[in-house]
Amino acid sequence: MRVAVIGSSGQLGTDLVKAFSSSHEVIALTHRDIEVADPGSCARLKELAPDAVINTAAFHKTDQCEDEPLKAFQVNAIGARNVALACRDIGAIAAFISTDYVFDGKSRLPYLESDPPSPINAYGISKLAGELFTRQNERHYVFRVASLFGSAGASGKGGNFVEAMIAKARKGETISVIDDIRMSPTYTRDAAAAISALIEKKAPFGTYHVTNSGECSWFEFAAAIFEALGLKVPLGAASSSTYPTKARRPAYSALSSNKLGRWGIEMPRWKDALRRYLEEKGHLKPLSVA
Ligand SMILES: NC(=O)c1ccc[n+]([C@@H]2O[C@H](COP(=O)([O-])OP(=O)(O)OC[C@H]3O[C@@H](n4cnc5c(N)ncnc54)[C@H](OP(=O)(O)O)[C@@H]3O)[C@@H](O)[C@H]2O)c1
Incomplete structure (x- = not known):
């Protein structure tokens, strides 16, 4: 297969x-x-004649999307349309690539693909429009x-x-999450x-959740990072109301990838994934096998 990856130097794009x-x-x-x-730039896809195009491009600074909804729509929605229609022309x-932020966060169970999306910020609304296009x-x-966490780091988020x-x-800061x-x-x-693997297996077209399994709060995620690294860090738990942000964020956005x-x-557990990431980045020595 000839596969084009848009956003190939990004965090997910690099691994794709x-x-x-x-x-x-x-x-x-x-x-x-x-x-x-x-659309003119996307017409290039037709000359390249791929069998599949993976579009990871996004304007995903969530707070900035509130200030620049037009840009959010140009990249996340119209961009998705341009790519999808160029692909349609060549079969x-x-x-x-979409996001958990298409959900409103009112659930207390991992969201399924069949759950109705109801985004609560401009980023999520623009990505949902991208899905529809x-x-x-x-x-x-x-x-x-x-x-997401990946070795390349999100270029759009630094x-x-x-x-x-x-x-x-490393700076010895007291950390509150x-x-x-x-x-x-x-x-x-x-x-x-x-x-x-899904594309190779020719899974039916449609929507799929693709996350590591399990869920946690950002505080629990931070605690797991320091625990894996064996770091004793002064870590405090905070309420999101302590850090008001321009964009509302869903309070719960775990996805089920079942x-x-x-x-x-089978998606590995997130703690296992974290350990492998830390090894890949050289933060951890690989466990020696006896
Ligand atoms: N990061 C997360 O935690 C997260 C969570 C949920 C969903 N997602 C979704 O996952 C996807 C990948 O995220 P990521 O973390 O890998 O992002 P990333 O590192 O910022 O990668 C996005 C890539 O797309 C390129 N790009 C941005 N705007 C573009 C445009 N208008 N036309 C063409 N290319 C463009 C970027 O290039 P430049 O940097 O050179 O502009 C970058 O290489 C995105 O669609 C995002 O919405 C991400």
């Missing part, structure tokens, strides 16, 4: 390129190569991921939560492996 490269021809497209908001699969190409996948926590600990927002931390290497099990894909 690696995951597909082992058995497919990959066309890696950085932001310099393609502008998803520009290619369009795969759109992607569905205009019948040969589509929507992969919802969440709270790193990831794990590295931010480690940097704070919110304990009333729960989510599914997800290692981009695991998400990329699942996405490539649907992947139908195609033999």
